[in-house]
Amino acid sequence: MKQQELFNEVKEIFTSYLIKNKQRKTAERYTILEEIYKRNDHFDAEGLFIELKKKKINVSRATVYNTLELLQECSLIRKHQFGNNTNLARFEKSFGSRQHDHLICIECNKVMEFCDPRIHQISTRMGELLNYNIENHSLILYGHCRGCESMPQKGSVNNSPRKKKLHAV
Amino acid sequence: MKQQELFNEVKEIFTSYLIKNKQRKTAERYTILEEIYKRNDHFDAEGLFIELKKKKINVSRATVYNTLELLQECSLIRKHQFGNNTNLARFEKSFGSRQHDHLICIECNKVMEFCDPRIHQISTRMGELLNYNIENHSLILYGHCRGCESMPQKGSVNNSPRKKKLHAV
DNA sequence: GTGCATGCAAATCCTTTGCAGTGAT
DNA sequence: ATCACTGCAAAGGATTTGCATGCAC
Numbered sequence: 001m002k003q004q005e006l007f008n009e010v011k012e013i014f015t016s017y018l019i020k021n022k023q024r025k026t027a028e029r030y031t032i033l034e035e036i037y038k039r040n041d042h043f044d045a046e047g048l049f050i051e052l053k054k055k056k057i058n059v060s061r062a063t064v065y066n067t068l069e070l071l072q073e074c075s076l077i078r079k080h081q082f083g084n085n086t087n088l089a090r091f092e093k094s095f096g097s098r099q100h101d102h103l104i105c106i107e108c109n110k111v112m113e114f115c116d117p118r119i120h121q122i123s124t125r126m127g128e129l130l131n132y133n134i135e136n137h138s139l140i141l142y143g144h145c146r147g148c149e150s151m152p153q154k155g156s157v158n159n160s161p162r163k164k165k166l167h168a169v
Numbered sequence: 170m171k172q173q174e175l176f177n178e179v180k181e182i183f184t185s186y187l188i189k190n191k192q193r194k195t196a197e198r199y200t201i202l203e204e205i206y207k208r209n210d211h212f213d214a215e216g217l218f219i220e221l222k223k224k225k226i227n228v229s230r231a232t233v234y235n236t237l238e239l240l241q242e243c244s245l246i247r248k249h250q251f252g253n254n255t256n257l258a259r260f261e262k263s264f265g266s267r268q269h270d271h272l273i274c275i276e277c278n279k280v281m282e283f284c285d286p287r288i289h290q291i292s293t294r295m296g297e298l299l300n301y302n303i304e305n306h307s308l309i310l311y312g313h314c315r316g317c318e319s320m321p322q323k324g325s326v327n328n329s330p331r332k333k334k335l336h337a338v
Numbered sequence: 339g340t341g342c343a344t345g346c347a348a349a350t351c352c353t354t355t356g357c358a359g360t361g362a363t
Numbered sequence: 364a365t366c367a368c369t370g371c372a373a374a375g376g377a378t379t380t381g382c383a384t385g386c387a388c
Contacts, residue, residue: 024362024367046352060370065353083250083258083307087377088352103301112299118287123310130281132272134312138252141292143303193343193387215377229345234378256352257377 001096007034010076010095017074028059032067036077042090042102042111082111082140101139107148170265176203179245179264186243197228201236205246211259211271211280251280251309270308276317 001009014033018025035052036043043051049064068091071077078094081087082104101119103112119139127134170178183202187194204221205212212220218233237260240246247263250256251273270288272281288308296303 022367026362026368028369044352058370062354062371063369066368079252081250081252081256083248086351087250087256087258089252089256103295103299103303105301106304112301114295114299116291116295118291119308122285122287122308126272126283126285126310127312130272130283131315132274132281132310132312133314133318134272134310135275136312137308137310139288139291139306139308141295141301141303141306143296143301143305145302146300149302191342195343195387197344213377227345231346231379232344235343255376 003038006096007037010037010093013074013095014071014076017070023070028063029067029070031057032059032064033071033076036071036091037093037095039093042080042082042092044088044090046088048091080138080140082109101141103141103143105145105148106142107144110145112145172207175265176206179206179262182243182264183240183245186239190242192239197232198236198239200226201228201233202240202245205240205260206262206264208262211249211251211261213257213259215257217260249307249309251278270310272310272312274314274317275311276313279314281314 010033011030014029015025017023018029032048032052035048035055035057045061045064045068048068049059049061052059052064068077068079072079072091076093076095077091080090080092080102082090082102098115100113100115103114104110119137123134123137126132179202180199183198184194186192187198201217201221204217204224204226214230214233214237217237218228218230221228221233237246237248241248241260245262245264246260249259249261249271251259251271267284269282269284272283273279288306292303292306295301
């Protein structure tokens with residue numbers, strides 16, 4: 001699919017969502033949507049805000065957060081809490097790319113994506129077993145990528161200077 | 170295992186960790202460890218702090234956070250970022266209970282635990298495939314429990330009053 | 339006695355909110 | 364002309380940090 005076609009398609013989806021929910025179709029919202037669909041990474045709200053700023057596109061942080069919320073609701077983006085060394089939420093576009101999970105390097109934060117049908121099986125099975133109506137899941141594998149493997153550390157979060165005192169085991 | 174035996178065992182583990190890392194064996198640290206091992210839930214730092222306060226045990230928030238960090242490093246507790254409707258980190262003791270994953274109700278936040286060997290298989294396989302040295306993983310299933318099933322909503326986070334305006338789809 | 343750990347409060351980070359002005363309907 | 368949406372800055376919640384004191388070593 002050409003990029004322009006993709007933009008058109010997602011905008012259409014967004015539009016019908018906005019109409020259905022009696023939300024206004026503002027220029028800011030479409031600008032943010034387009035900006036997101038130009039990216040191919042796992043970005044955070046602040047990064048998106050900065051990017052827009054750089055391009056002299058004037059939207060406030062509040063609008064960025066607001067729009068991210070709307071886009072989640074119509075499944076045009078997905079939100080992740082990669083707990084490796086930061087609490088900040090990260091997002092990725094989710095239309096036109098299939099469902100996948102993530103593998104993250106604890107050292108350098110590099111993110112890889114993968115698919116495995118067994119995850120869906122597990123999800124279904126556990127839902128039945130425990131009587132939950134499963135709607136979605138999050139599977140994150142934490143490890144060291146090839147490049148960071150040479151200096152393995154504890155797999156835990158450790159980004160506090162106060163903790164830097166700790167001797168590596 | 171009797172509770173006292175469990176306490177002794179985890180304290181021993183903690184002690185050797187502290188020694189190995191040239192950390193001091195303070196009363197506060199052991200108190201917090203014991204308090205955690207009395208619990209059977211998925212607690213957060215503030216909740217633990219409050220609990221200690223209630224019991225007239227005087228430790229500061231800073232010490233609670235510090236100790237939680239240390240306990241993670243010696244694998245006596247595990248940290249989770251259940252992103253269902255809050256960003257706050259939750260913890261659970263992890264000695265004497267086997268590795269498991271979680272299923273969370275989007276509505277009421279009830280947490281269930283489950284095990285499935287396939288997750289470990291996936292983890293190993295993807296590590297090989299993508300050249301990562303996997304150290305751990307986090308799998309969370311989100312859904313509605315039996316009790317909350319009657320009022321299904323979007324699976325997304327929506328706890329902002331500003332967003333309450335949104336009409337349910 | 340030395341210096342790491344503590345307690346407290348202030349600072350920080352990410353995110354949400356209040357309010358007044360703007361613009362979609 | 365309405366009133367939802369925006370921008371801005373201030374507030375908020377969770378966590379971290381600075382600093383003076385205390386205690387493990």
